[in-house]
Amino acid sequence: MEGAKRATRRRHDADLKTKILAECGAPGASVAQVALAHGLNANLVHKWRRQLGADGACISPLDAASFIPMTVSSSTAPMASDIRIELRRGALAINVSWPLSESAACAAWMRELLR
Numbered sequence: 001m002e003g004a005k006r007a008t009r010r011r012h013d014a015d016l017k018t019k020i021l022a023e024c025g026a027p028g029a030s031v032a033q034v035a036l037a038h039g040l041n042a043n044l045v046h047k048w049r050r051q052l053g054a055d056g057a058c059i060s061p062l063d064a065a066s067f068i069p070m071t072v073s074s075s076t077a078p079m080a081s082d083i084r085i086e087l088r089r090g091a092l093a094i095n096v097s098w099p100l101s102e103s104a105a106c107a108a109w110m111r112e113l114l115r
Contacts, residue, residue, distance in 0.1 A: 016038075017048055020034060020035070020038055020040070020045060020048070021045075021048060021049060021052060031045050031046060031049070080100065081099070081100055082097050082098060082099055082100055083096075083097070083098040083099075083103060084096070084097050084098075085097075085098070085110070
């Protein structure tokens with residue numbers, strides 16, 4: 001095929017990326033709208049945002065994950081001892097109470113029922 005065009009990957013310089021990311025950071029800005037205004041796919045702009053750290057340094061996706069400590073207060077609500085299911089199909093309503101200790105059997109029953 002002589003006249004067929006081959007798709008080429010576009011390259012974007014750092015200045016354009018910086019400008020687009022700054023526009024995305026504006027209050028009320030939508031990444032999708034900014035990307036569309038520049039003729040880009042929003043997924044690409046989201047990728048650039050993930051690659052750019054909070055301090056402006058590039059980070060890998062593995063470095064982006066961090067531990068956030070969380071405190072859990074004790075609950076006064078009792079732990080459920082059974083699984084409660086309510087199914088509705090048209091005028092038919094089924095309420096089922098299944099022992100929590102038999103959750104695997106409950107899952108198998110649900111799979112068969114919903115086939």
